[in-house]
Amino acid sequence: MESIGIIVAFWALAVTTVGAALGVLVSRNLLHAIFFLITSFLGMAGLFITLSADFIAAAQVLIYAGAISVLLVFAMMLTPLASRDNANSLYLAPGALAGLGLAAIVGFVAVDTPWAELAGSTLAERSFPDTVRTIGAQLIGRYVLAFELASVLLLFALIGAVVLVHDRAAERGAAAAAEEAGTGPREEAT
Amino acid sequence: MTTAPASPPRRPEAPPALATPMARQIREAPTLRGMLTRAPAPVKVAGALAGLLFFAANAAIGYLVIDGRLDGHWYDFRDLGVAVGELRVWLDDRGLGPWLSYWVTALIGAVGILSFVGGVLLIGTWIERRLLAKFQIRRGPNRVGPFGLLQPLADAIKLVQKEVLIPRGADRILFYLPPVLVFIPAMLAWGPVPWAPTMSYLDINVGLVYVIAISSLSVLAIFIAGWSSNNHYALLGAMRTVAMMISYEIPVSISLLSVALFTGSLKLSAIVGWQSDHTMWLGLIMPFALFTFFFSSTAEINRTPNDIAEAESEIVAGFHTEYSGMKAGLFLAVELGNALLIGALAATFFLGGYTFFGLEQWIPPYLILAVKISAVYFLFVWLRGTLPRFRLDQLMGYAWKFLIPLSIAFMGVSAVEASILARVDLPGLLLIVLVVNAALTVVFVRLWARVVGYEAPRDEVTMPALTTSVGGLRAAQRLRGGAS
Numbered sequence: 249m250e251s252i253g254i255i256v257a258f259w260a261l262a263v264t265t266v267g268a269a270l271g272v273l274v275s276r277n278l279l280h281a282i283f284f285l286i287t288s289f290l291g292m293a294g295l296f297i298t299l300s301a302d303f304i305a306a307a308q309v310l311i312y313a314g315a316i317s318v319l320l321v322f323a324m325m326l327t328p329l330a331s332r333d334n335a336n337s338l339y340l341a342p343g344a345l346a347g348l349g350l351a352a353i354v355g356f357v358a359v360d361t362p363w364a365e366l367a368g369s370t371l372a373e374r375s376f377p378d379t380v381r382t383i384g385a386q387l388i389g390r391y392v393l394a395f396e397l398a399s400v401l402l403l404f405a406l407i408g409a410v411v412l413v414h415d416r417a418a419e420r421g422a423a424a425a426a427e428e429a430g431t432g433p434r435e436e437a438t
Numbered sequence: 439m440t441t442a443p444a445s446p447p448r449r450p451e452a453p454p455a456l457a458t459p460m461a462r463q464i465r466e467a468p469t470l471r472g473m474l475t476r477a478p479a480p481v482k483v484a485g486a487l488a489g490l491l492f493f494a495a496n497a498a499i500g501y502l503v504i505d506g507r508l509d510g511h512w513y514d515f516r517d518l519g520v521a522v523g524e525l526r527v528w529l530d531d532r533g534l535g536p537w538l539s540y541w542v543t544a545l546i547g548a549v550g551i552l553s554f555v556g557g558v559l560l561i562g563t564w565i566e567r568r569l570l571a572k573f574q575i576r577r578g579p580n581r582v583g584p585f586g587l588l589q590p591l592a593d594a595i596k597l598v599q600k601e602v603l604i605p606r607g608a609d610r611i612l613f614y615l616p617p618v619l620v621f622i623p624a625m626l627a628w629g630p631v632p633w634a635p636t637m638s639y640l641d642i643n644v645g646l647v648y649v650i651a652i653s654s655l656s657v658l659a660i661f662i663a664g665w666s667s668n669n670h671y672a673l674l675g676a677m678r679t680v681a682m683m684i685s686y687e688i689p690v691s692i693s694l695l696s697v698a699l700f701t702g703s704l705k706l707s708a709i710v711g712w713q714s715d716h717t718m719w720l721g722l723i724m725p726f727a728l729f730t731f732f733f734s735s736t737a738e739i740n741r742t743p744n745d746i747a748e749a750e751s752e753i754v755a756g757f758h759t760e761y762s763g764m765k766a767g768l769f770l771a772v773e774l775g776n777a778l779l780i781g782a783l784a785a786t787f788f789l790g791g792y793t794f795f796g797l798e799q800w801i802p803p804y805l806i807l808a809v810k811i812s813a814v815y816f817l818f819v820w821l822r823g824t825l826p827r828f829r830l831d832q833l834m835g836y837a838w839k840f841l842i843p844l845s846i847a848f849m850g851v852s853a854v855e856a857s858i859l860a861r862v863d864l865p866g867l868l869l870i871v872l873v874v875n876a877a878l879t880v881v882f883v884r885l886w887a888r889v890v891g892y893e894a895p896r897d898e899v900t901m902p903a904l905t906t907s908v909g910g911l912r913a914a915q916r917l918r919g920g921a922s
Contacts, residue, residue, distance in 0.1 A: 251537065253537060277609075279612075283662065286658060303643075303647065306644045306648045306651045309651035309654075309655070310647060310650055313655060313658075314687075315654065315687075318654075318658070318680055318683060321680060322680055322681075325680070380704055
């Protein structure tokens with residue numbers, strides 16, 4: 249059924265993705281871990297392409313490999329002490345539990361899906377359908393509630409970040425110091 | 439000036455001829471005019487014959503084109519995609535399986551794109567240096583080969599000879615990767631660019647998203663380069679690149695989003711097709727989106743006036759400070775290649791792509807696209823020769839306070855207009871939209887500039903806040919004698 253090329257591509261991409269994900273775990277250098285993570289994201293994008301999900305693949309590269317990784321790099325550069333050490337985490341047990349739970353969910357879906365029935369139907373026509381239009385129509389049609397909730401969540405995150413960064417105490421301290429100095433900038437200049 | 443004082447204004451006397459070999463070489467350097475006038479008679483006759491032959495060949499080809507004898511045949515040189523398609527059919531008929539035609543056509547497209555970009559990289563450095571020299575009233579490289587044309591080759595040979603150093607304390611593996619990594623997105627993003635109706639290597643449905651996604655990857659290579667060098671200047675350059683990328687990807691994406699809204703497709707050939715159908719450039723309909731794309735792209739590819747990531751007057755050479763030899767050369771080559779890529783994308787999205795109001799019927803469309811790419815590239819060189827560099831905070835503020843709000847506003851405007859266009863079918867509606875958008879651009883920019891723009895410089899001097907709060911000012915007063 250499948251041509252040899254797609255099988256080779258799947259295995260190469262799968263090995264890349266999983267290997268890079270393992271590299272995230274074992275590398276001691278935090279920056280190396282981030283670049284392993286990016287490699288893993290790119291491998292995932294390749295896997296999406298082998299599934300004919302072109303938009304998801306492009307979005308994966310755009311959002312994960314292009315934006316989230318830059319965010320990670322940015323966060324790492326703002327915390328210089330952490331940048332050279334991917335130290336042991338205190339959250340080993342909760343992390344393991346969360347990973348196990350996730351693996352259980354994915355495994356359940358993988359086992360539960362009747363692959364034999366689906367294999368012929370989706371892969372029979374080897375063409376890239378216009379997935380973007382369908383995804384857009386579904387997002388503002390059937391799944392509009394989830395879409396709006398995600399938007400509101402992101403807006404909250406944005407506002408929350410602004411509130412967190414907006415340090416009122418420091419501002420008051422600076423104002424008090426300026427007052428204590430007796431000469432605000434304006435008075436000094438005149 | 440003692441001789442002949444009475445003559446009317448005349449050319450100043452030539453300076454006395456120097457006898458050094460270099461002066462003689464400069465005096466005898468070949469110019470186009472000198473080569474034409476001083477050529478021996480047989481060469482002139484041969485040149486005239488060759489010119490006549492050229493015109494005759496062009497007339498013959500023109501006759502073939504007008505007569506329609508090329509349409510749809512594999513030798514239709516106006517659209518090389520037809521030939522590849524025919525080759526594909528022919529290979530499939532041989533019965534060797536679909537993989538053969540797939541691999542062969544993929545290889546042809548890849549070799550075509552790579553050879554085009556490579557060739558342009560070779561000639562492009564010469565063009566850029568000569569143009570910059572013209573802008574700065576110099577001569578530019580003119581010593582190696584005719585008109586200095588072999589200068590890029592000489593540069594490449596020199597760079598290859600040089601030792602590639604690795605600084606002590608550098609992250610060795612990561613230090614090796616970036617010059618190679620930075621090439622990958624620069625080459626991949628050429629894929630979806632349509633050169634002719636069927637001449638497109640990767641005409642995928644999500645071409646626009648693909649282009650944005652691929653071009654967002656180059657920042658990672660640049661960041662790796664800066665971080666692994668173990669150099670403060672390199673790290674500063676990398677930090678600036680990342681900050682700039684975060685800022686300027688948003689206006690690029692938003693401006694391209696309005697393109698998608700108008701054309702109703704993310705496919706690059708469909709975007710060009712829309713502009714061809716409506717005989718209208720999207721850049722004329724949405725001038726602000728074109729400006730945003732162009733300006734933000736200069737920031738993304740590190741070109742003047744936005745090349746703060748490698749500002750040589752501030753941080754040596756930015757992220758590639760520690761790279762030497764051909765590795766530095768690769769970074770410079772990618773910079774040039776990215777400028778051409780932005781030219782191709784700007785031409786495709788905003789300037790009609792391979793079409794030029796019907797001219798693409800007669801002239802090969804890929805030549806039209808090449809001319810448009812060269813025009814945008816010329817604009818880049820012009821900017822580089824003219825404008826000084828922005829300051830880091832100015833550049834960030836420009837993105838966040840000016841480009842992003844206005845881009846969002848114009849995206850709303852284009853959404854409304856696109857829905858009107860989809861529902862109403864009037865012959866001159868697009869022209870009305872054009873005029874409305876031009877007016878809106880002026881109004882919005884003026885209004886918004888009044889809100890966020892810089893005020894006129896004030897007479898009173900403001901003291902830096904840190905100095906007053908930390909106490910430096912008081913110490914200074916005490917030193918001055920306590921009198922305030």
